Amino acid sequence: MTDRIAAVYDDFGRRWAHGTSPLYEEWATGIAADAGILSLLDALPGAPQQPNRIFAAARWAGSPLDGYAQWRKWLAANWDRVVEIAAARTTQTNEPARCATLLPQLAAIPGPVALLEVGTAAGLCLLPDRYAYEYTSPRGIHRLGDAPVVLPCRIDDAAAVPARLPDVAWRCGIDLAPIDPADANAVDWLATLIWPGPDHDGRVARLRAAAAIAAVDPPPVVRADLLDALPEVAASAPRDATLVIFHSAVLLYLDDDQRRRFVETVAAVRAAHGGDVVWLSNETRGTLPEIDAQLPDDIDTDHRFVQTIDGMPVALAGQHGATYETRPFRAR
Structure with a gap:
């Protein structure tokens, strides 16, 4: 299952965020290669695993807009709060x-x-x-x-x-x-x-x-x-x-x-x-x-x-x- 999640994050970063959101590209490809965060995501039901929901939940909880190495430390320390937000909110793009x-x-x-x-x-x-x-x-x-x-x-x-x-x-x-x-x-x-x-x-x-x-x-x-x-x-x-x-x-x-x-x-x-x-x-x-x-x-x-x-x-x-x-x- 972590392989599937890794593929989703890698695709999000390299296909969708690439060239339009460098920070999200770095976060997504970072998670795709991070066994520890992938195992945490694997414990969640399907929808809250979505990259955009996890990233938005982290920002809603006050995460810094840092590169992956620093942001990953914050994410691991605040994981329960991020999951709580991701479970309560939905991914909706109303552009x-x-x-x-x-x-x-x-x-x-x-x-x-x-x-x-x-x-x-x-x-x-x-x-x-x-x-x-x-x-x-x-x-x-x-x-x-x-x-x-x-x-x-x-x-x-x-x-x-x-x-x-x-x-x-x-x-x-x-x-x-x-x-x-x-x-x-x-x-x-x-x-x-x-x-x-x-x-x-x-x-x-x-x-x-x-x-x-x-x-x-x-x-x-x-x-x-x-x-x-x-x-x-x-x-x-x-x-x-x-x-x-x-x-x-x-x-x-x-x-x-x-x-x-x-x-x-x-x-x-x-x-x-x-x-x-x-x-x-x-x-x-x-x-x-x-x-x-x-x-x-x-x-x-x-x-x-x-x-x-x-x-x-x-x-x-x-x-x-x-x-x-x-x-x-x-x-x-």
């Missing part, structure tokens, strides 16, 4: 800038939309019409909307830049542990989940600004398991709007059987809804084999989601909304 990579698809849907997000946390990605955007394309800078939160995004095709904000007629989320955007402590935890490093510093301020917008008029979020609640919540959406079921970095927390059940549930909702339904997905490569089979062999998906519409890849979307690339799929 509002992901709306910049959702908007090209949402804006292309004619008429009003009904947004249903699974794994919604504080609901910040349910508010694409309440933010402003700045797209940098080969033809220059394109600005859209007027709001205190401006989401920047580099886009590789000027034709893919959205021309309007979506007309949102209805919105709702589903989450096992919904977050109240007006709860300062809860928002502080979301901010702690953001990795340290220059590539991420701006995300903290953006998160807090978006949470302030959401707190004024928060979107409804149903506390439930997405596999159980999706049909009922979808049935409550208005039939005169296109229902968009969407998610970002959610399915990676499900096992293979649960992922298959989710795909089948979405198909059942689409068959039963009686109106237009779009399934918009931002997930990592390796999540669904039928999606991976459609990808070009030489495509680089590091730090990117594969964005799909109704199960067909259409773009690569930056993990945290900063990039949107359609070039790999234009010639298909």
Whole structure:
């Protein structure tokens, strides 16, 4: 079991944190080679073993942002407190800038939309019409909307830049542990989940600004398991709007059987809804084999989601909304 945990931490450090969070890369690869810490992790149930949860729990408990050798001493001395926090908290990334990579698809849907997000946390990605955007394309800078939160995004095709904000007629989320955007402590935890490093510093301020917008008029979020609640919540959406079921970095927390059940549930909702339904997905490569089979062999998906519409890849979307690339799929 420690070999499996070591592989998870090594992959987190070398694949995900590399080039974007040097400190987390050092912590993760350090743990991957540390038999003592791996044995401590092995005693935990699955979810609290996650690198991001352990690292955020350590920072919540007051850990220094030191190199691995020094940080490891602190971690060993404060292990019980870190485990207590990791067991009580969940890993939730609620990055509002992901709306910049959702908007090209949402804006292309004619008429009003009904947004249903699974794994919604504080609901910040349910508010694409309440933010402003700045797209940098080969033809220059394109600005859209007027709001205190401006989401920047580099886009590789000027034709893919959205021309309007979506007309949102209805919105709702589903989450096992919904977050109240007006709860300062809860928002502080979301901010702690953001990795340290220059590539991420701006995300903290953006998160807090978006949470302030959401707190004024928060979107409804149903506390439930997405596999159980999706049909009922979808049935409550208005039939005169296109229902968009969407998610970002959610399915990676499900096992293979649960992922298959989710795909089948979405198909059942689409068959039963009686109106237009779009399934918009931002997930990592390796999540669904039928999606991976459609990808070009030489495509680089590091730090990117594969964005799909109704199960067909259409773009690569930056993990945290900063990039949107359609070039790999234009010639298909």
